[in-house]
Amino acid sequence: xxxxxxxxxxxxxxxxxxxxxxxxxxxxxxxxxxxxxxxxxxxxxxxxxxxxxxxxxxxxxxxxxxxxxxxxxxxxxxxxxxxxxxxxxxxxxxxxxxxxxxxxxxxxxxxxxxxxxxxxxxxxxxxxxxxxxxxxxxxxxxxxxxxxxxxxxxxxxxxxxxxxxxxxxxxxxxxxxxxxxxxxxxxxxxxxxxxxxxxxxxxxxxxxxxxxxxxxxxxxxxxxxxxxxxxxxxxxxxxxxxxxxxxxxxxxxxxxxxxxxxxxxxxxxxxxxxxxxxxxxxxxxxxxxxxxxxxxxxxxxxxxxxxxxxxxxxxxxxxxxxxx
Numbered sequence: 359x360x361x362x363x364x365x366x367x368x369x370x371x372x373x374x375x376x377x378x379x380x381x382x383x384x385x386x387x388x389x390x391x392x393x394x395x396x397x398x399x400x401x402x403x404x405x406x407x408x409x410x411x412x413x414x415x416x417x418x419x420x421x422x423x424x425x426x427x428x429x430x431x432x433x434x435x436x437x438x439x440x441x442x443x444x445x446x447x448x449x450x451x452x453x454x455x456x457x458x459x460x461x462x463x464x465x466x467x468x469x470x471x472x473x474x475x476x477x478x479x480x481x482x483x484x485x486x487x488x489x490x491x492x493x494x495x496x497x498x499x500x501x502x503x504x505x506x507x508x509x510x511x512x513x514x515x516x517x518x519x520x521x522x523x524x525x526x527x528x529x530x531x532x533x534x535x536x537x538x539x540x541x542x543x544x545x546x547x548x549x550x551x552x553x554x555x556x557x558x559x560x561x562x563x564x565x566x567x568x569x570x571x572x573x574x575x576x577x578x579x580x581x582x583x584x585x586x587x588x589x590x591x592x593x594x595x596x597x598x599x600x601x602x603x604x605x606x607x608x609x610x611x612x613x614x615x616x617x618x619x620x621x622x623x624x625x626x627x628x629x630x631x632x633x634x635x636x637x638x639x640x641x642x643x644x645x646x647x648x649x650x651x652x653x654x655x656x657x658x659x660x661x662x663x664x665x666x667x668x669x670x671x672x673x674x675x676x677x678x679x680x681x682x
Contacts, residue, residue: 369393377414385416388423400426528574529581532594537602540592541657544606544650552613553657554603555664556584556621556645559676561599568638572631576641580624587620601643610649614681617645625677642677644668 370389371381379385392401403422408414524536532540544551558564558580565573581601585593588603596602605613621643629638646667650660663682671680 366390366394377408379414379416379419384423385419388419388427391427397426526581526595529578529595531581531585531601532592534594534596537592537594537596537604538657540604544604545657549606550608550649552605552608552610552647552649553660553664554605554613554617554645554647554679555596555661555668556601556603556617556643557668557672558599559642559644559672564638564641568631572638575632576629576638579627579629580641580643583624583627584620587623588616591616610647610681614647614679617647617679621645621677621679644671644676645679646671647679647681 367390370386370393373379373389373393374381374385379389388400389404391397392404395401400422403426404414407418407422524533524539525531526533558576561573561576564576577595577599581593581595584601584603588605591603591605591608593601593603603617605616608616625640625642627641629641630636631638646664646669648660648663648667650657654660667680667682671678674680
């Protein structure tokens with residue numbers, strides 16, 4: 359698991375403390391979004407305010423939140439309310455845990471100051487006062503340990519929720535968002551890659567004949583076959599009955615060989631209904647492959663080419679791949 363989210367959380371809390379902003383859910387969300395790099399415009403606006411050691415005021419924070427974060431967090435849409443709610447819920451719980459740790463530390467400091475004053479006023483009872491201080495120290499350590507353990511658990515849960523937001527619910531492969539994110543990373547690193555769009559042939563008839571439950575099983579099976587044949591290259595559900603395979607650092611000819619191996623495996627599999635053992639027959643897919651070229655303005659140009667090649671494969675009889 360990446361440590362980066364943990365580092366961002368720690369940077370966020372440190373920023374709030376430095377600027378004397380209360381670690382409320384709104385302030386935490388604002389600073390986390392700025393420090394994570396997910397919102398460059400917000401990061402720039404926050405940096406401009408805090409340059410030259412100027413503290414960010416609560417009024418500044420409220421205005422920035424209203425300006426940049428009135429919508430859902432980046433990458434979440436109204437189509438995924440459960441994931442959005444889960445992430446917001448975990449953020450609130452993490453903020454509560456941070457506040458609990460701060461309360462424990464503050465109370466301990468106050469108690470130590472009080473005990474120190476007692477030592478100066480009554481040096482004869484030093485043993486009793488020191489014993490009291492040690493008890494308070496042990497209690498503070500236990501309370502802090504419990505708060506930090508809860509914080510670590512919540513961080514793990516938040517990381518799991520983020521991972522879920524990048525997974526397709528039917529196939530458990532990467533979803534469209536995760537694939538687009540990976541394409542952006544490849545483009546930034548200027549790594550060569552081939553895109554293969556694979557579409558299940560006559561999938562509508564499977565759904566119409568056997569129902570969506572069986573259709574989902576077919577999609578899961580084909581996704582698994584593609585993922586196995588194309589490993590370690592990422593495979594994801596692009597949408598509907600389409601899958602996208604991103605094959606990095608590989609020539610187009612070799613990429614086609616990989617896709618052909620997966621296609622032949624799928625075509626040779628005989629699918630049956632789980633409940634009755636009734637044969638469904640052969641399921642096949644067609645694919646269009648193309649390399650992402652330096653002349654492409656974005657991955658979208660290559661995706662359009664791959665899509666055209668896919669439908670050329672369909673028009674030439676299906677159950678084949680075409681690369682160009």
